[in-house]
Amino acid sequence: MQLYNIKDLELKNKKVFIRCDFNVPTDEYNNITDDRRIRSAISTINYCLDQECSVILASHFGRPDGAIDMKYSLAPVQRRLQLLLKRDVKLSKDVIGEDATKKANELQNGEVLLLENLRFEAGETKNSQELSEKLASMADIYINDAFGVSHRAHASVEGITHFFDENSKAAGFLLQKEIQFFATLMKKPARPFVAIVGGSKVSGKLEALVNLLPKVDKIIIGGGMAFTFLKKLGYDIGASLVEDDLLDEAGRIMEQARKLGVKFYLPVDVIAAEKFDAEAVSKAVTVQEIPDGWMGLDIGPATVRLYREVLNNVQTVLWNGPMGVYEMERFSRGSTKIAHYVADSYATTVVGGGDTADLVQRIGLDEEMTFMSTGGGASLELLEGKTLPGVEPLVKSADDE
Numbered sequence: 001m002q003l004y005n006i007k008d009l010e011l012k013n014k015k016v017f018i019r020c021d022f023n024v025p026t027d028e029y030n031n032i033t034d035d036r037r038i039r040s041a042i043s044t045i046n047y048c049l050d051q052e053c054s055v056i057l058a059s060h061f062g063r064p065d066g067a068i069d070m071k072y073s074l075a076p077v078q079r080r081l082q083l084l085l086k087r088d089v090k091l092s093k094d095v096i097g098e099d100a101t102k103k104a105n106e107l108q109n110g111e112v113l114l115l116e117n118l119r120f121e122a123g124e125t126k127n128s129q130e131l132s133e134k135l136a137s138m139a140d141i142y143i144n145d146a147f148g149v150s151h152r153a154h155a156s157v158e159g160i161t162h163f164f165d166e167n168s169k170a171a172g173f174l175l176q177k178e179i180q181f182f183a184t185l186m187k188k189p190a191r192p193f194v195a196i197v198g199g200s201k202v203s204g205k206l207e208a209l210v211n212l213l214p215k216v217d218k219i220i221i222g223g224g225m226a227f228t229f230l231k232k233l234g235y236d237i238g239a240s241l242v243e244d245d246l247l248d249e250a251g252r253i254m255e256q257a258r259k260l261g262v263k264f265y266l267p268v269d270v271i272a273a274e275k276f277d278a279e280a281v282s283k284a285v286t287v288q289e290i291p292d293g294w295m296g297l298d299i300g301p302a303t304v305r306l307y308r309e310v311l312n313n314v315q316t317v318l319w320n321g322p323m324g325v326y327e328m329e330r331f332s333r334g335s336t337k338i339a340h341y342v343a344d345s346y347a348t349t350v351v352g353g354g355d356t357a358d359l360v361q362r363i364g365l366d367e368e369m370t371f372m373s374t375g376g377g378a379s380l381e382l383l384e385g386k387t388l389p390g391v392e393p394l395v396k397s398a399d400d401e
């Protein structure tokens with residue numbers, strides 16, 4: 001799949017609208033605690049500026065629910081952008097109002113304007129035609145570099161693309177990299193290829209599991225989702241997270257793995273706790289011996305050793321979903337250990353965004369991975385085999401190639 005390439009566009013003297021994903025985490029004082037998403041967009045922004053054009057940046061930030069709420073202002077992002085770009089960045093007071101329109105009109109080559117939070121406009125998440133058109137009217141060129149929201153048909157992601165022809169829209173470098181990385185991974189992975197799939201529920205990862213099965217050599221299961229599989233196999237899982245309505249589906253997945261010759265690994269022991277609480281009494285038990293009413297909140301030490309063996313000889317690792325309730329220190333050990341094994345391996349290592357990227361970053365191993373995706377939901381949809389609504393309008397047709 002080829003996307004319209006930013007390098008094929010004539011940008012000189014143009015106004016370039018770049019949809020970014022600046023939805024960064026902040027602390028209670030509004031300080032940015034992790035600016036990876038901003039840093040990831042810098043190469044596209046600088047490339048455009050080097051072509052002697054002006055740049056309009058747009059992003060959502062938090063959930064202001066379609067109304068102006070200065071708690072969700074992009075002002076902290078503006079400050080960080082100025083530091084990273086080493087130039088002045090103007091921030092408009094609104095998205096498509098008088099101030100934004102005036103600032104966009106007056107923008108000169110080499111200047112950067114950041115529009116206020118796109119979600120101050122109710123039409124953004126509704127993919128409003130009117131909002132799409134107004135945003136499009138500010139610029140000559142449209143670039144999508146917001147991988148993290150490309151699975152959403154929102155005005156600045158999907159609707160806006162209809163106002164630009166193939167010579168005036170493209171994917172930014174970040175979006176290109178994310179899409180190409182996942183495409184190569186799914187089509188031509190170096191083998192053996194293992195997928196580590198964790199997280200809370202089977203339902204959240206069901207489509208991804210089904211799509212991955214024919215492509216991988218091994219699957220390692222962790223997190224809350226493991227208990228639905230274990231229950232299907234007849235284990236007494238106590239009060240652990242389970243989806244009873246998916247027991248049959250879990251059985252089908254294991255059966256399909258067997259038929260395809262995919263090695264399917266489940267935890268052999270867990271850290272079980274009396275209740276879902278960071279301070280709860282807890283102990284390591286085999287999956288045969290989970291006490292009545294207790295819940296498994298992490299994989300246990302024997303599982304960690306088993307999974308290390310499984311990871312030993314692989315060439316490609318795809319990891320999506322934590323092995324336990326990593327937000328609570330007591331139940332984070334399984335995920336931490338697995339993160340170290342993945343980072344230490346000589347394989348190509350790909351980490352899905354969201355929780356998994358968050359935990360890898362907390363441990364400080366992000367630089368050790370081959371690729372860390374910037375989008376949790378978006379990368380999951382790619383693993384499910386879907387084409388993202390924000391990417392589809394940027395795919396070159398056979399006639400374009």
Ligand code: AMP
Pocket residue numbers: 198199200201204222223224225241296297298320321322323324325326327355
């Ligand atoms: P997901 O959004 O489906 O990737 O799930 C991530 C969440 O799963 C994290 O917030 C973890 O705390 C949670 N999780 C992982 N393992 C368990 C478990 N054994 N029981 C309950 N929640 C879990």
